[in-house]
Amino acid sequence: MRIICPFCGERELGEFTYLGDAKPQRPAADAGEDAVYDYVYLRDNIAGVMSEHWYHGGGCRAWLKVTRNTLTHEISAVEPTAGAGAAKVGA
Amino acid sequence: MADFSWDVRSPLDRALVAGPYGVQGDAGVALTEIRNFDLIQVMARRGKAGETAKAAQARFGAAAPETPKTVATADATLIWSGPDQFLVLSKGGKHTMAALAPVFAGSASLSDQSHARALISISGDKARAMLAKLSSVDLHPDVFGVGAAAATSMDHTSVTLWRGDDRNGQAVFNLLVFATFAESLWHTILDSAAEYGATIGHSEDL
Ligand SMILES: [Zn+2]
Numbered sequence: 419m420r421i422i423c424p425f426c427g428e429r430e431l432g433e434f435t436y437l438g439d440a441k442p443q444r445p446a447a448d449a450g451e452d453a454v455y456d457y458v459y460l461r462d463n464i465a466g467v468m469s470e471h472w473y474h475g476g477g478c479r480a481w482l483k484v485t486r487n488t489l490t491h492e493i494s495a496v497e498p499t500a501g502a503g504a505a506k507v508g509a
Numbered sequence: 510m511a512d513f514s515w516d517v518r519s520p521l522d523r524a525l526v527a528g529p530y531g532v533q534g535d536a537g538v539a540l541t542e543i544r545n546f547d548l549i550q551v552m553a554r555r556g557k558a559g560e561t562a563k564a565a566q567a568r569f570g571a572a573a574p575e576t577p578k579t580v581a582t583a584d585a586t587l588i589w590s591g592p593d594q595f596l597v598l599s600k601g602g603k604h605t606m607a608a609l610a611p612v613f614a615g616s617a618s619l620s621d622q623s624h625a626r627a628l629i630s631i632s633g634d635k636a637r638a639m640l641a642k643l644s645s646v647d648l649h650p651d652v653f654g655v656g657a658a659a660a661t662s663m664d665h666t667s668v669t670l671w672r673g674d675d676r677n678g679q680a681v682f683n684l685l686v687f688a689t690f691a692e693s694l695w696h697t698i699l700d701s702a703a704e705y706g707a708t709i710g711h712s713e714d715l
Pocket of ligand 1: 423425427479
């Protein structure tokens with residue numbers, strides 16, 4: 419598997435670390451215990467297209483949001499997460 | 510208290526043995542460690558990329574790299590190392606931490622890497638063949654020309670790799686590696702270069 423880093427270009431999988439589902443959003447400070455429990459522990463086990471966080475630690479050290487099909491490994495989009503350099507590649 | 514003094518030496522001081530290595534005859538690979546350089550990491554603070562770029566332009570008379578490449582200025586090389594960050598490589602104390610801190614005050618965070626990295630220069634007509642065993646980055650001159658740079662990994666070790674000016678008509682690849690990983694990567698490089706024959710040395714010149 420290869421990932422096209424928006425900053426570095428196409429790189430081998432070994433340069434990246436998988437974090438997990440990019441969908442969960444941190445609940446508001448006053449959200450109930452259930453919302454925090456969901457955010458911290460509960461994950462969907464998606465068979466199909468999924469939004470994931472990957473870290474280019476063996477390269478530019480940017481966090482990326484990768485849209486990947488977990489059945490075929492087909493990657494349809496790679497975007498930088500908010501933060502350093504994101505504006506430069508149009509995110 | 511016992512007398513104590515810091516003995517400044519290269520991370521490759523022990524591992525590097527100057528002279529020929531591997532197959533005898535015309536060396537296909539030349540490995541030169543560059544010693545005693547100044548290296549400063551510049552990272553723009555959140556929302557300050559524009560100010561950092563302006564400060565760099567004013568200081569170096571050239572725009573800092575915004576894509577994986579190097580920019581040669583009159584007395585320094587600016588090397589892209591990631592989004593909104595670059596390294597300043599120089600000699601002779603012109604661009605030290607003390608010199609650059611006021612330049613980027615309020616716009617970027619600086620970190621002195623002068624003694625934290627080893628710098629290895631790789632050339633020779635088998636340099637690219639040797640590097641192909643260590644790197645998955647395509648180093649063919651059509652895609653990795655003079656001035657191209659990459660933040661990448663070799664042998665599971667993070668490196669900053671860039672192509673310097675050609676020497677004697679041959680490509681020169683420069684490699685910055687963390688000091689504590691330098692000896693390990695050096696041995697991997699030697700293993701990779703042995704079949705082509707290598708000539709090994711060190712230099713004070715960038
Ligand atoms: Zn990258």
